[in-house]
Amino acid sequence: MRIADVRAYALRATIPRPFGQSQAFGNARSAVLVEVVSDEGLSGWGEAGAGRHQEPARHFVDGFYRPALLGEDPLEVERLWEKLFAILVTSGLTRGSTIQALSGVDIALWDLRGKALDLPVYKLLGGAFRQRATAYATGLYYTDDADHLAALREEAAGYVAQGFRAVKMKIGGASPREDLRRAETVRAAIGADTHLMIDANQAYNAFTARAVGRDMASLDVGWFEEPLPADDIDGYLELKAALSMALAGGEALYTRFAMREFLARHAFDIVQPDACNTGGITEFRRIAALASTWGVQVNPHVWGTPVALATSLHLIAALPPTPPCRVPTPLYQEPVLEFDQTPNPLRTDLAVEPFRLRDGYLDVPQGPGLGIELDHKAIERFRVA
Numbered sequence: 001m002r003i004a005d006v007r008a009y010a011l012r013a014t015i016p017r018p019f020g021q022s023q024a025f026g027n028a029r030s031a032v033l034v035e036v037v038s039d040e041g042l043s044g045w046g047e048a049g050a051g052r053h054q055e056p057a058r059h060f061v062d063g064f065y066r067p068a069l070l071g072e073d074p075l076e077v078e079r080l081w082e083k084l085f086a087i088l089v090t091s092g093l094t095r096g097s098t099i100q101a102l103s104g105v106d107i108a109l110w111d112l113r114g115k116a117l118d119l120p121v122y123k124l125l126g127g128a129f130r131q132r133a134t135a136y137a138t139g140l141y142y143t144d145d146a147d148h149l150a151a152l153r154e155e156a157a158g159y160v161a162q163g164f165r166a167v168k169m170k171i172g173g174a175s176p177r178e179d180l181r182r183a184e185t186v187r188a189a190i191g192a193d194t195h196l197m198i199d200a201n202q203a204y205n206a207f208t209a210r211a212v213g214r215d216m217a218s219l220d221v222g223w224f225e226e227p228l229p230a231d232d233i234d235g236y237l238e239l240k241a242a243l244s245m246a247l248a249g250g251e252a253l254y255t256r257f258a259m260r261e262f263l264a265r266h267a268f269d270i271v272q273p274d275a276c277n278t279g280g281i282t283e284f285r286r287i288a289a290l291a292s293t294w295g296v297q298v299n300p301h302v303w304g305t306p307v308a309l310a311t312s313l314h315l316i317a318a319l320p321p322t323p324p325c326r327v328p329t330p331l332y333q334e335p336v337l338e339f340d341q342t343p344n345p346l347r348t349d350l351a352v353e354p355f356r357l358r359d360g361y362l363d364v365p366q367g368p369g370l371g372i373e374l375d376h377k378a379i380e381r382f383r384v385a
């Protein structure tokens with residue numbers, strides 16, 4: 001079997017009401033999908049993390065990776081990862097969009113490999129420790145609602161009613177005092193038995209993050225995510241010594257090389273590699289192996305289409321409980337799945353069967369490859385390039 005084509009699709013959907021976090025506010029969602037086609041007519045699909053900037057990742061797939069992949073054996077996924085990575089190394093292009101694009105290609109190759117071998121990706125990864133993943137709701141952003149606290153209260157209560165046992169809210173987009181009020185509102189709405197996580201999207205310096213963490217400590221925070229700029233290892237270590245709550249981060253770190261110091265110095269309690277950002281399934285697995293050697297929990301960051309969700313579900317299925325114990329518990333030994341609940345047609349409309357929460361869990365897909373079927377008409381509908 002040979003690779004006959006590699007295609008990148010830039011997708012964009014506008015949403016009726018804008019929302020935001022500490023770094024951005026907007027009314028559109030975007031994604032880059034990658035399709036690898038074999039000479040036998042099989043297609044594998046991947047997703048390149050794109051955020052607000054789709055064009056660089058799409059350009060790298062079309063201009064750099066496609067020529068390097070045509071005619072290659074798509075089953076040799078890890079060799080192809082190294083071949084593509086080698087294109088970047090001497091130019092210093094080993095962070096950001098180039099790695100997001102590589103992630104999309106790598107995920108597409110794993111999907112294709114699973115389809116060719118008629119096996120779900122989690123079996124290719126060595127087997128499932130669980131057939132469903134505890135999902136937490138990512139939402140509770142800043143909105144332009146006239147009564148923001150009432151809107152937060154209603155949204156938070158809605159997640160509990162849907163069966164979520166954990167929710168994550170945004171902070172860092174208002175003053176610490178206002179964010180404390182917002183977090184108190186959410187905690188009151190979800191009750192004591194639902195986990196609450198807070199995510200600052202890198203909005204603070206260490207002294208502000210320390211004050212915010214201390215203010216919020218009484219709210220029983222499950223983890224404090226990206227309190228600091230992504231590269232600030234010493235800031236994370238300082239914060240970790242000062243706060244009792246777990247610190248999480250890593251969604252904006254690219255490849256195991258960026259993760260190495262954070263893991264070796266135990267700067268995170270929880271590392272959140274995003275398979276669509278950090279180098280695909282191949283690199284996520286290497287990062288998870290590194291994390292396990294320093295006892296760091298792995299909870300994947302997920303933000304995107306059903307391709308990103310399916311990829312993360314297979315990865316979660318294959319992650320062992322850390323550490324092993326008799327009754328592995330979500331958030332303590334068991335990995336949990338980030339399930340974005342913000343308005344996004346690219347999450348809800350691209351798969352023939354959208355992912356649905358059942359009893360607080362998402363099922364791991366069982367079909368070959370990633371185990372999802374994409375709606376090609378919907379892809380064309382949202383396609384901008």
Ligand code: CA
Pocket residue numbers: 199201225226251
């Ligand atoms: Ca985050």
